[in-house]
Amino acid sequence: xxxxxxxxxxxxxxxxxxxxxxxxxxxxxxxxxxxxxxxxxxxxxxxxxxxxxxxxxxxxxxxxxxxxxxxxxxxxxxxxxxxxxxxxxxxxxxxxxxxxxxxxxxxxxxxxxxxxxxxxxxxxxxxxxxxxxxxxxxxxxxxxxxxxxxxxxxxxxxxxxxxxxxxxxxxxxxxxxxxxxxxxxxxxxxxxxxxxxxxxxxxxxxxxxxxxxxxxxxxxxxxxxxxxxxxxxxxxxxxxxxxxxxxxxxxxxxxxxxxxxxxxxxxxxxxxxxxxxxxxxxxxxxxxxxxxxxxxxxxxxxxxxxxxxxxxxxxxxxxxxxxxxxxxxxxxxxxxxxxxxxxxxxxxxxxxxxxxxxxxxxxxxxxxxxxxxxxxxxxxxxxxxxxxxxxxxxxxxxxxxxxxxxxxxxxxxxxxxxxxxxxxxxxxxxxxxxxxxxxxxxxxxxxxxxxxxxxxxxxxxxxxxxxxxxxxxxxxxxxxxxxxxxxxxxxxxxxxxxxxxxxxxxxxxxxxxxxxxxxxxxxxxxxxxxxxxxxxxxxxxxxxxxxxxxxxxxxxxxxxxxxxxxxxxxxxxxxxxxxxxxxxxxxxxxxxxxxxxxxxxxxxxxxxxxxxxxxxxxxxxxxxxxxxxxxxxxxxxxxxxxxxxxxxxxxxxxxxxxxxxxxx
Amino acid sequence: xxxxxxxxxxxxxxxxxxxxxxxxxxxxxxxxxxxxxxxxxxxxxxxxxxxxxxxxxxxxxxxxxxxxxxxxxxxxxxxxxxxxxxxxxxxxxxxxxxxxxxxxxxxxxxxxxxxxxxxxxxxxxxxxxxxxxxxxxxxxxxxxxxxxxxxxxxxxxxxxxxxxxxxxxxxxxxxxxxxxxxxxxxxxxxxxxxxxxxxxxxxxxxxxxxxxxx
Numbered sequence: 108x109x110x111x112x113x114x115x116x117x118x119x120x121x122x123x124x125x126x127x128x129x130x131x132x133x134x135x136x137x138x139x140x141x142x143x144x145x146x147x148x149x150x151x152x153x154x155x156x157x158x159x160x161x162x163x164x165x166x167x168x169x170x171x172x173x174x175x176x177x178x179x180x181x182x183x184x185x186x187x188x189x190x191x192x193x194x195x196x197x198x199x200x201x202x203x204x205x206x207x208x209x210x211x212x213x214x215x216x217x218x219x220x221x222x223x224x225x226x227x228x229x230x231x232x233x234x235x236x237x238x239x240x241x242x243x244x245x246x247x248x249x250x251x252x253x254x255x256x257x258x259x260x261x262x263x264x265x266x267x268x269x270x271x272x273x274x275x276x277x278x279x280x281x282x283x284x285x286x287x288x289x290x291x292x293x294x295x296x297x298x299x300x301x302x303x304x305x306x307x308x309x310x311x312x313x314x315x316x317x318x319x320x321x322x323x324x325x326x327x328x329x330x331x332x333x334x335x336x337x338x339x340x341x342x343x344x345x346x347x348x349x350x351x352x353x354x355x356x357x358x359x360x361x362x363x364x365x366x367x368x369x370x371x372x373x374x375x376x377x378x379x380x381x382x383x384x385x386x387x388x389x390x391x392x393x394x395x396x397x398x399x400x401x402x403x404x405x406x407x408x409x410x411x412x413x414x415x416x417x418x419x420x421x422x423x424x425x426x427x428x429x430x431x432x433x434x435x436x437x438x439x440x441x442x443x444x445x446x447x448x449x450x451x452x453x454x455x456x457x458x459x460x461x462x463x464x465x466x467x468x469x470x471x472x473x474x475x476x477x478x479x480x481x482x483x484x485x486x487x488x489x490x491x492x493x494x495x496x497x498x499x500x501x502x503x504x505x506x507x508x509x510x511x512x513x514x515x516x517x518x519x520x521x522x523x524x525x526x527x528x529x530x531x532x533x534x535x536x537x538x539x540x541x542x543x544x545x546x547x548x549x550x551x552x553x554x555x556x557x558x559x560x561x562x563x564x565x566x567x568x569x570x571x572x573x574x575x576x577x578x579x580x581x582x583x584x585x586x587x588x589x590x591x592x593x594x595x596x597x598x599x600x601x602x603x604x605x606x607x608x609x610x611x612x613x614x615x616x617x618x619x620x621x622x623x624x625x626x627x628x629x630x631x632x633x634x635x636x637x638x639x640x641x642x643x644x645x646x647x648x649x650x651x652x653x654x655x656x657x658x659x660x661x662x663x664x665x666x667x668x669x670x671x672x673x674x675x676x677x678x679x680x681x682x683x684x685x686x687x688x689x690x691x692x693x694x695x696x697x698x699x700x701x702x703x704x705x706x707x708x709x710x711x712x713x714x715x716x717x718x719x720x721x722x723x724x725x726x727x728x729x730x731x732x733x734x735x736x737x738x739x740x741x742x743x744x745x746x747x748x749x750x751x752x753x754x755x756x757x758x759x760x761x762x763x764x765x766x767x768x769x770x771x
Numbered sequence: 772x773x774x775x776x777x778x779x780x781x782x783x784x785x786x787x788x789x790x791x792x793x794x795x796x797x798x799x800x801x802x803x804x805x806x807x808x809x810x811x812x813x814x815x816x817x818x819x820x821x822x823x824x825x826x827x828x829x830x831x832x833x834x835x836x837x838x839x840x841x842x843x844x845x846x847x848x849x850x851x852x853x854x855x856x857x858x859x860x861x862x863x864x865x866x867x868x869x870x871x872x873x874x875x876x877x878x879x880x881x882x883x884x885x886x887x888x889x890x891x892x893x894x895x896x897x898x899x900x901x902x903x904x905x906x907x908x909x910x911x912x913x914x915x916x917x918x919x920x921x922x923x924x925x926x927x928x929x930x931x932x933x934x935x936x937x938x939x940x941x942x943x944x945x946x947x948x949x950x951x952x953x954x955x956x957x958x959x960x961x962x963x964x965x966x967x968x969x970x971x972x973x974x975x976x977x978x979x980x981x982x983x984x985x
Contacts, residue, residue, distance in 0.1 A: 187944035192937050218968035222946040249966070330938075366936065370943045371950075400970075406960060461824065510972035520975070523961070556919040611938065615945065724979040 125696065129170065129177040132285055133202050135230070136214035137223050138185025139617050141242045144272045145214060145281070146182040150174070160615045166198060181208065189229040189323070190330050193547065197334070202693055203235065204338065205642070207318045210288050212281070214240045217247035217254055217269070220385055224377045225370075231265065231293050234320035238266045238284050243621055245271040248620065259384045264294035265552065266391060268621035296376050297542025302368070305329065306358050311349045315342045320363040328354045329365060330476075396619040403507040403619070420495045421433035421533070429491030430570030438483030449474050449475050480698050481643050488570035492534040497630045501622035505530070513612045520554045520602025521546075522612040528555050532563035535638055538732040539563070544737060549606035557601055560730065562594035563752050564722045572718050575704055581771055582715040589719045597753075641729055649688065675760040676720060677712050677766070679703075689721050696721050711770045712762070720758030723750065774817075776871050777810035780842045785827055786837030791895070796826040802873045838898045841875040845891035846881050852892045853885060862892070880984065886913040915985070917962060917978040926983035927968075928953050933980040942981070945971055953983060 132149075134142045150169030164431060167182040183202050184195035191197040200753035202208065213230055214222035220241065229239045262453070266284040270277025280623050297303065309325035317324060317338070327335040330352070336354075340347045358365065415479040451468040468475045499505060505527055511522030524546055532539035536559045541557045564572065576583040602609070656662030669683035681703055689696025700717055703709055709717065735743040765771055774782075781802055788797040799806040806825070814820045819833030829837065847866040849985065851857045857865055873881060879902040882888070887903040890896055914929045928951050933939050945954070945968040955971070957963040962978040964971055 188940070188942065192944075222967055222969065225944075244924055252968075294834070365947070366939055366943065369933075370948055374948055374950075401956075404957060404963060404972075416971070485839065506972070510963065513972075513974055514960045517974075523972075611977045613970070613977055614972050616963070616970040616972055 116191060128177045129175075129210040130210065130285075131181065131206060132210045132212060133176050133181045133183060133206070133208035134171075134212050135183050135186060135199060135226075137216065137219075137226070138759045139615065140185075140214050140216045140223070141184055142185070142214050142616040143167075143269075143271045145212070145242075145278075148272055148275065148278050149178075150281070152182050158699045162360065167203060173282050175392050176286055178285065181206070187228055189233065190332055191334075194544070197292055199664065200334075200504060203233070204318055204335075207220060209236065210238060210285050211235045212238045212240055212241060214242050214272075216243050216250060216317035217241045218243060218250065220254065221377055221381060222303075223492070224380065225373045226374060227263070227265075228296055228373055229273045229323070231263070232296065232320065232326070234293075234316075235318075236288060236290055237293075238268070238288065239263065240277070240279070241267060241269045242272055242277075244269045248644050249394065250392055252535055253386045254659065259380070260382050262294065262384065264291060278449055283536060298369075298372050298376075304363070309350065309353050309354070312346065312353060313339065313343065314346055317342070326369070326638060329357055330359075330369070331358060360439065386396055397610070400503075400507065400616070404510060404616075409507070409511050413511070416499070416504075420499070421492075423494055425488065425491045425566060426570065426573055430488045430574055433487035433491070434484055434570070434574070437487055438479065442479045442483045450474055461463065462658055463565050465658065468653070469654065469657075471650055471653035471657060473647050473650040473654075476653075477646040477714060480644045481639075484698050484701075485567040486572065486635075486640065487638070487639055488566050489534065490631070492566035492629045493638075494627070496531065496534055497627045497634070499640055501620065501627055501630075503617045503619040506616050507619075510612075510616075510648070517609055517612075518559075518602070519598025520605060520609055521551055521598075522610060524612065525551060525555050528559065529563065532559045532565065534566045535567060536560070536565045537641070537727065537733050538634075538638070540730055540733045547610045548607055553605055553738065553742060554598070554601045555610060556734055556742070557746050557749075558594060558598060560734065560746050561723055561753065562590055564590070568697045568722065571701050572722065573606065576714065576718060579714065579771070582711045582718075585715050585765070585771065586718050586722075589757070592755075593723065593757060595608075645728060653687075656687075656705070672755065676716055676755065677762040679708055680715055681708055682717050685717065685721065686724065689724055696724070710771075712765045715771060716758050716762045716765070720754050721759055723754035734745060773874070774836075775810055775813060777804060777808060779871060780804065780815060780834065781810055781827070782819065782837040782840045783844060785829060786834070786841050789829055789834070790838070796828045798826060802827065823911070836976050839878075839900075840870075842898045842900060843878050844870040845868075845895065845897040846878055846888070847873060848891045848893070849885050849888050849897070850881055853888075858892075885911070886915070913984070914982050917953070917955060917981040917983055918958075918975060920958075920985070921982060922958050923953060924985070925952060925954045926985045927951070929982045929984040931981055933958065938980075939976070942977075945969075947971075947981060953981075 132322065134146055138144050146167065146169065147384075148703070150171045152167075152169040166184070169180050169182075171178050171180055181202055183199035186196040186199040188196075189200065191200050203211065211230060213682075225398075227239055239257075239259075241256065246255070247254065254269065256267050257271040266278050266288070268280045268284055270281060271280065272702070298306070306322055306325045306329070309328055310321040313321045314366050319327075324335060324339065328339070331354075334374060336351070339350065343350060353362075360369065403412055421725065447468070452455065454468045454474075455464055458467070467473050469474070478510040508530075509523035512522070512526055516523055516525055527545070528539040528542045531542055538555055539559050543552045543559070546552050546555060572586070573583070576586055653662065656665065664689060666680060666683040669686065670680045673680055673683050674688075685696045685699035688699040697718070700709075700721065704714060730746060731743060734746060738746075781804055782803040784804075785797045788794045788801060800982065804810065811820070811822065811827075813839060815822060817832075818830055819836055821828045821830055843904050844866065845871040850869065851862040851866045855865075870921065881908070882900055882902050887899070887906050888897055889899075910929070920926060928947060928949050930938055930949055931942055933942075954965040955962065956965060961972045961974055962966060964973075
């Protein structure tokens, strides 16, 4: 997840930190091999590192001085091959195609040397200045694998470094290799006569120079890579038709099995390279992490394990400890008893005008309300949630959860892959909406965005609502039942209405690891920082607007307008305030309900109706903006309208139902 | 003994009447070949059938020969549909011509290639041959989709059958390549397998497209 980062790296393609004349160093490789760890080590910046394949969706840049040479380090999303299939891979290849890096560092996982070395071949074929980092050596050694690095270097003709970047092993060697990089004579790998002839017949027609070698471009063309075809068409101009014709003729000739033949030939080359380099023990060693992994993926043990994780992690740690103990202390003791009276007194002494006093310390004051909500209520809940999430993420549990729920998610038009945004949604729906871009099809992304906007309450909201309803157990039951029901119902409906087919599910399972405390803490910290920077201004803005509304009496007018709507779903008029809050942030709205309840203004039925409506109600302004950015105006507004109608509709229905049945 | 095509068709029709419909004999009109056709003479000369009271009866050797003929016919149908992808009437027609080439051990080869199918495309039983019995005894499953393996079984990837190029590339990038060992670890709720030192999870639809030799 490449959007949390410190100052000396920046978003996307805007290369703000790039230094004129600096060396460009691109880190490439399969997902989950430790590129981001290496990036952090080289630049000293922080990119979220996770044990989940495909988490870096954006290109991250940072600067470093390596061996006296200023460098711009580029961290790319994971790619399996030079021929891109997914969006992330396309983004990663863009860097190689358009930016002509001075050094390309290919990072791979020592345990899967045989599989991943295929991409090294492709990079060497492309004539790129490659350095190979054989990473995760420590775990490979634990499994008894032996890799002769110097011999591999000799065979490949490029610098090869054995490393364990997470353990800071091999970093100096990598730095030295980058600083001292000199283009040597790289090895040339011969394919079969027939394939070489086919490549040559296309390559010889290409006349211009490109960042990739003609051989590599010819191979990509033969694999019907449309992007490369477009690039060559643009550059070659009148020469292109003959290239296109040749590619057509060759691909037709080999239509039966070109991809397969190529893969098999490359595998043959890798096998040859590895003879004498790689040896594995005859008997596979079964490690504890593998045993734990077995428990996590078998339904019989996996489901209880999931329940234990949810109970202790989410309920006990986030709910009881974060939303209970810590909130009570921060909000109840620190703010209500100590800070607020003190600051109110202070402000009243400094500012003589009551209206301005109100702005800071009144009922909707920036300090007494905005800061209190943000720091006293939301912060502890979100902090505990992100801590919980980071631990799970680093342990490698999520891919296992994904495969466990895949069958169920298929029913609502998603695949197991969607489990990450869905779980993250319980932390922050805005962040989760951003992560939906890792899903494969537009259909999945739309469905996931909708469900996040509608039925997944974020941690802040969840914490407040749990606190709100915990006094009436029945109300809590009704609330959860309603949300689960709506989640399933809308999921089923969406999978039926939204066009397109459910994609297949496949996922690499990274080994389970003990999370590193420092990494978990840094990750939680950067997420918190991102979250806080995003919400605090909104809370303050909301406070200011509410204050403005109050002094101009516009606010009372709005409450008046909303009265019929509130009455229709059986709520006291004062709840309108919570809904107006809710437009800024759902949790802010929920916190508003919390205030109402402590004043004793609502009975359990009203409480549950308000809670359900508010949970379903419009996502916060930030989430709406992200929805617009990720899905476009049409989808964002469509979802917004649908959610609003459904929220009030459900509230109305629930109120009727509760009145008739008199359950509460 | 090499029979004419007509003679083989008589045997087939008679076999269906006797073995599948449980009759003792067949009338000429049920066979659909004129009673004065020389093929009847050919079959009686080889002592495969007997003609009595205007009806056609099997002799013991004829019954065996009939079974083999019908087996070849239905194997040919399977071949048309499964491998050559010729379906419907065109497939039936071609199968009728093709079946006559499937003698002298060619049938066993085709049967093994098709992994000893039990039914023809119309759902009728294909009488098992010696090759099928041998395969069953040795427990050799031949090439099967990954879905047919049990958890903790191992195999060698034989081929990947998919119309989707992208998916094929993805699978190959993950190391699912013909010739690699594949260890199936779990089958529910999703398929989990290991190739080399990596583990992967895939759903049933994808598992159906990976073919494995045990």
